[in-house]
Amino acid sequence: MTVLVDASAPDIAARLGALSVPPHETVRPPEVGLVMVQGRIGGDGAPFNVGEATVTRAAVRLASGEMGVSCVLGRDPEKARLVALCDAMMQADLAPAVEQEVVAPLRANLLEAQMLCESRTAATRVDFFTLVRGED
Amino acid sequence: MYVAVKGGERAIENAHRLLAHERRGDRSVPEVTTDQIAEQLTLAVDRVMTEGSLYDRELAALAIKQARGDLIEAIFLLRAFRATLPRFGSTRPLDTGAMRIRRRISAAFKDLPGGQVLGPTFDYTHRLLEPPVSDPPMPATAPAPSEPTPRVSDLLAADGLIETTAFPASPDGAEQPPGDLTREALSFPADRDLRLQNLARGDEGFLLALAYSTQRGFGRTHPFAGEIRLGDVALEMWSEDAGFALPIGRVTVTECQSINQFKGSATEPPRFTRGYGLVFGHCERKAMSMSLVDRSLRARELDEEVKAPAQDEEFVLSHSDNVQATGFVEHLKLPHYVDFQAELGLVRRMREEHARRAASSGTANVVDDTREAAE
Numbered sequence: 001m002t003v004l005v006d007a008s009a010p011d012i013a014a015r016l017g018a019l020s021v022p023p024h025e026t027v028r029p030p031e032v033g034l035v036m037v038q039g040r041i042g043g044d045g046a047p048f049n050v051g052e053a054t055v056t057r058a059a060v061r062l063a064s065g066e067m068g069v070s071c072v073l074g075r076d077p078e079k080a081r082l083v084a085l086c087d088a089m090m091q092a093d094l095a096p097a098v099e100q101e102v103v104a105p106l107r108a109n110l111l112e113a114q115m116l117c118e119s120r121t122a123a124t125r126v127d128f129f130t131l132v133r134g135e136d
Numbered sequence: 137m138y139v140a141v142k143g144g145e146r147a148i149e150n151a152h153r154l155l156a157h158e159r160r161g162d163r164s165v166p167e168v169t170t171d172q173i174a175e176q177l178t179l180a181v182d183r184v185m186t187e188g189s190l191y192d193r194e195l196a197a198l199a200i201k202q203a204r205g206d207l208i209e210a211i212f213l214l215r216a217f218r219a220t221l222p223r224f225g226s227t228r229p230l231d232t233g234a235m236r237i238r239r240r241i242s243a244a245f246k247d248l249p250g251g252q253v254l255g256p257t258f259d260y261t262h263r264l265l266e267p268p269v270s271d272p273p274m275p276a277t278a279p280a281p282s283e284p285t286p287r288v289s290d291l292l293a294a295d296g297l298i299e300t301t302a303f304p305a306s307p308d309g310a311e312q313p314p315g316d317l318t319r320e321a322l323s324f325p326a327d328r329d330l331r332l333q334n335l336a337r338g339d340e341g342f343l344l345a346l347a348y349s350t351q352r353g354f355g356r357t358h359p360f361a362g363e364i365r366l367g368d369v370a371l372e373m374w375s376e377d378a379g380f381a382l383p384i385g386r387v388t389v390t391e392c393q394s395i396n397q398f399k400g401s402a403t404e405p406p407r408f409t410r411g412y413g414l415v416f417g418h419c420e421r422k423a424m425s426m427s428l429v430d431r432s433l434r435a436r437e438l439d440e441e442v443k444a445p446a447q448d449e450e451f452v453l454s455h456s457d458n459v460q461a462t463g464f465v466e467h468l469k470l471p472h473y474v475d476f477q478a479e480l481g482l483v484r485r486m487r488e489e490h491a492r493r494a495a496s497s498g499t500a501n502v503v504d505d506t507r508e509a510a511e
Binding site: 126 | 185186189190191192194195218221222223224225226227228229230231232233236237238239241246251252253254255275276277278279280281287289290300301311312313314315316317318328329330332333336337370371373375377378382383384385386387389391393410412414415416
């Protein structure tokens with residue numbers, strides 16, 4: 001799920017196209033709403049409310065009974081539906097196929113993007129020297 | 137007081153048509169798209185998300201376009217939109233210690249474990265206007281270290297030199313839900329959770345000026361920028377359906393930990409105290425201002441004398457919200473004709489009395505001129 005919520009709807013749909021998606025119904029059509037984002041005082045203390053974020057949630061049930069739910073940041077109904085569908089398929093015997101055909105390639109793409117971002121950030125690593133250094 | 141007026145429909149409709157025309161500008165110049173705003177005016181988008189108190193880049197970009205770049209108007213639009221949506225719940229408190237860092241600096245520690253990275257910053261630029269580069273060179277890359285990046289406050293806490301904000305969990309392990317000023321009106325004194333929520337959505341300019349005032353001597357708190365970090369954090373939300381916490385995605389936040397002096401008290405040894413700032417997106421000036429003002433507002437808790445505006449929580453928290461402020465200041469331009477007619481009548485009567493008394497005593501200075509027309 002951590003991979004799917006970070007991926008885009010077209011990317012998930014393209015990967016899901018490689019699988020035969022089982023019959024399913026939308027139990028809860030995608031609905032846009034808000035969540036209150038909490039932080040912690042001082043980073044590690046008691047919680048406080050930072051502000052809200054838009055989310056879309058959905059629920060999908062396979063004909064075989066497995067129920068999948070999703071709640072994803074943003075206002076993309078198709079993404080919420082696809083993530084819920086993948087969640088349902090992950091609970092059925094399709095889990096290995098979803099992992100291999102959908103989640104693993106998306107994870108690899110996200111990891112590649114993250115590594116690029118990290119290496120660009122690393123190039124801005126700075127070592128300041130004080131003019132009179134207090135150590136050797 | 138504003139009283140209802142009638143009429144003016146055609147003028148209002150035509151004014152809005154004119155507004156749409158002016159917003160479009162010269163029609164021979166290509167129209168700016170919300171994608172362009174979201175991608176190229178990112179810091180304006182971040183500010184609107186933070187002060188609009190709604191994390192949604194596309195909506196913030198749309199609001200900026202509709203508001204013709206007036207950020208307070210855009211913040212107002214975002215707040216109004218937010219009021220139309222149901223709230224599904226709260227996320228679990230985000231963990232800035234697990235942030236995917238894009239910038240991390242400390243003005244207090246030169247050799248920070250995990251290193252300092254400048255990231256995309258205006259710092260050290262020459263502030264010279266230059267012709268824009270439409271296709272800048274690709275960024276440099278370097279091997280990324282895998283060492284952990286602990287918060288600076290955790291480093292000092294190990295020696296007991298700084299206060300900790302860690303708090304004991306209640307016996308059943310459950311945390312008290314924080315106060316929420318969008319659900320219940322603020323009352324004073326306000327606890328720190330409510331103060332931080334108020335500051336997080338407060339006006340950057342107002343908080344910047346207050347933070348500056350504390351540095352200039354109006355409630356000194358001797359701050360250091362202990363650590364500023366920018367990056368992405370994962371959000372999770374409890375799901376009733378699933379019965380466990382679901383990941384919902386990642387948001388960009390800026391965090392500032394200020395380190396401030398504390399002279400100690402009869403029962404406490406001298407140590408550093410902390411101020412905290414946390415905002416959506418990349419809003420560094422705002423996060424720093426927030427942490428300084430947060431520390432100032434702890435005067436009561438730390439037994440410091442409250443004598444400066446930045447230490448007065450009712451003053452700060454009641455005036456930090458730019459949507460409230462602009463509403464009350466700008467409502468003055470709406471028709472106040474009945475009010476003004478009443479005041480006009482009052483001033484005329486006072487002038488008559490003044491003239492009568494002046495004529496009878498031969499002098500004008502016996503009148504009580506302290507009375508206000510608005511009384």
